[in-house]
Structure formats: C-alpha cells, structure tokens
Amino acid sequence: MKLLMIEDNKSVSEMMAMFFKKERWDAHFAYDGNEAVKMFNEDVDGWDMVTLDLNLPGRDGMQVSADIRKASPTVPIIMLTARDSESDQVLGLEMGADDYVTKPFSPITLIARIKALHRRADLGKQVAAETPTNAVSDFDVQTDHFKLNTKTREAYLGGKEIKDLTPKEFDLLKTLAQKPRQVFSREQLLQLVWDYEYYGDERTVDAHIKKLRQKIEKAGPQIIQTVWGVGYKFDDGGVDEQ
Template identity: 90%
Template sequence: MKLLMIEDNKSVSEMMAMFFKKEKWDAHFAYDGNEAVEMFNEDVDGWDMVTLDLNLPGKDGMQVSADIRKASPTVPIIMLTARDSESDQVLGLEMGADDYVTKPFSPITLIARIKALHRRADLAKTTPADQPASTVSSFDVQTDHFKLNTKTREAYLADKQIQDLTPKEFDLLKTLAQKPRQVFSREQLLQLVWDYEYYGDERTVDAHIKKLRQKIEKAGPQIIQTVWGVGYKFDDSGVDAQ
C-alpha cells in the first residue's frame, strides 16, 4: 500500500512511521497543506490511502481534502482531528473524506481503520483490464431501473453509470438497494456498512448520504429517499415519472 500521511506533528508521524514499516507499507509524509497537495498531485493515481490532519499550516485540512478529492474522486481519505465538534467532523466527511479518527488515537486503531477502508477500495481494482467492466459478470443487484456489480464496483441508474463512488458510498448504496423500499435507520446503516463502532455518531450516515445523492443526481432521478424520523430507503419506482 502506498500511503500519504498529512500531519504537522512530527512526533505523531514518527510514531506512525514505525507502525507503517511493520505493515510493510510505502508511507510518505507531508507536514503542511500546500506540501501535501503538491505531493499528492505528483502521483495522483499511485496513492492507495491518505490520512489527513485537519489542523494544518499553509492550507487548512478541509481545503486539502477538497483539492485531493477534486484530483482523485475515489482515493480513500481518513481524517485525523483533535476537534471535538461534530460539525467539523461532518463537514470533513462532506468535503470528501471517507472516515475520521479523533485524536488522541491508538496507532492500532488507525491501522485497523486503514485496513478496513483499503479492503473496500482494493475491490474496485480487480476488474480484468482486457474486458469491459460492465461485462465481466452479471449484476448482483438489479431492479427495473438500477443495477449494481460488486466485483467491478459499478452502479447504473437508467443505464447511466453513477460515477466516482468512494468505497463507503458504494457499500451504502448496495446495502440500501439490496432491499428496495425497506427503511433502514441510521444505527442499522452504521452497523451494516461500517466495520467498527461509531458510538452512535449517526451524522456520519447523513454526510455520506448527502454526497451519494449528489452523485446519483448526475446520473438520473433521486433514488435514496428520506423517511423522516426513521432513516433512509432505496426506491426507484418513480424513475419513469421523471
């Protein structure tokens, strides 16, 4: 795994460097926002993972996240933040991060989070290069207007591909689409989509739903519906009416 850790605290970077070395990961370090964006852009397609501190000199972590996401819509990003405000954490997710870890954190916890996110992202790279992705295998989830392939990590609405889904967004869409019109609470989605406890931080789901909806709307009508006071459901029955 080629990993970019963006962290202005060199003690934290040096500590994590030892853990990354033990995992045999190719870890690189940036210590301010401007340096981070420059390093990332030097090898946009080569990075497998980014960890990003929000409190950075030069350029704020939120802007760094936005710049990285603009260059690469799918590279996994984990925020590292000492901020306690839920609004900061949710804003970071809305700016393109896939996950966050609050400081102070256990190195073992961060390693586990990285591995869990990387497993999902790695599935997107298994499609044979000599075959069109949409023909590698049949679709695992298919309704009248929607289809999804877990091997190629592709999803289509009205035969138009939903582009640039992050690993978490894809898994969230799959979970909802597997049971059309079934209402899932935020707590249920946290348990089904995330591999670890979020300790009731249900706004994480809302932030990912918001980004997922934006990408769906580029392909066609909205198929993720809010059930007020309960949660969310997948429903493509209104696609013909659009």
C-alpha cells in the same frame, strides 16, 4: 500499501512511521497543506490511502480534501480531527472523506481503520481487474431503472452511470439497493457498511448520504429516500414520474 499521511505534528508522524514500518507499508509524510497537494498530484493513481489532519498550515485540511477529491474521486481518505470539532467532522465527510478518527487516538485504532477501509477498496480494485470486459453486463443488483455491478464497482440509473463513487458511497448504495424499499436505520448502516471495527456516530451516515445523493442527481432522479425518524431506503419506483 502506499500511504500518504498529512500531519503537521512531526512527533505524531514519527510515532505512526514506526507502526507503518511494522506493517511494511510504503508511508510518506507531508507537514503542510500545500506540500500535501503537491505530493499527492505527483502520483495521483499510485496512492492507496490518505490520512489527513484538518488543522494544517499553508492550506487547511478541508481545502486539501477537496483538492485531493478533485484529482482522485475514489482514493480512500481518513480524517484526523480534534474531539471538540464535531462540525468539522461532518463537514470533512461532506467534503469527501470516507472515515474519521478523533485525536488523541491510539495508533492501533488508526491502523485498524486504515486496514478496514483499504480492505474494501482493494478488494473492489482486484475483482474489477480480474473481470473480463464481457462481464460488465452482469449486474448483481438490478431493478427497472437501476443496475449495480460489484465486480466492476459501477452503478447505473436509467442507463446513465453514477460516477466517481468513493468506496464507502458504493458500499452504502449497494447495501440500500439490495433491499429496495426496506428502511435501514443509521445504526444498521454503520454496522453493515463500516463494519464492527467502526465506532462512529450516526452523522457519518448522514454526511455520506448527502454526498451520495449529489452524485445520483447527476445521473437522474433521486432514489435514496429519507424515512423521518427512522433512517433511509432505496426506492426507484418514482423514476418514471420524474
């Protein structure tokens, strides 16, 4: 794994460097926002993971996240945030991060989160690479207006591709679409999409749903519905009416 850790606290970076070395990961470090964006852009397609501290000199973490997402819509990003910055956590997720870990954190916890997120993203890449081009028409989830291919990590609404889905957004959409009109609570979605290794709060789901909806709306009518007081469901029954 080629990993970029963006962290202005050099003692934290040095500590994590030892753990990354033990995992035999190719870890690189940036200590301010401007340096981070420059490093990332030097090898946009080469990075497998980014960990991003929000409190950075030069360019703040929110802007760094936005810049990275502009260059790579799918690279997995884990934010590092202070415990008392709940609004920053939600905003960071809305800006494109896939997960967050609060400071102070256990190195083992961060390593586990990185592995869990990378496992899903890497599996998608490997399967897509092994899939012959004539298999693109084979969809795992298909309704009257929606199609999703797990092997190629592609989703279509009304024949138009829903583009630039992050690994978590794709998994979230797949989970909902596999059970049309079934209502999922936020807790259920945390367990199903983020695995049991993830210990976050329900606002994580809300932030990802918001970003997912924005990308769906670029392809067609909204198919992720809110069930107030309960959670969310997939329903493309009203597409013809749009």
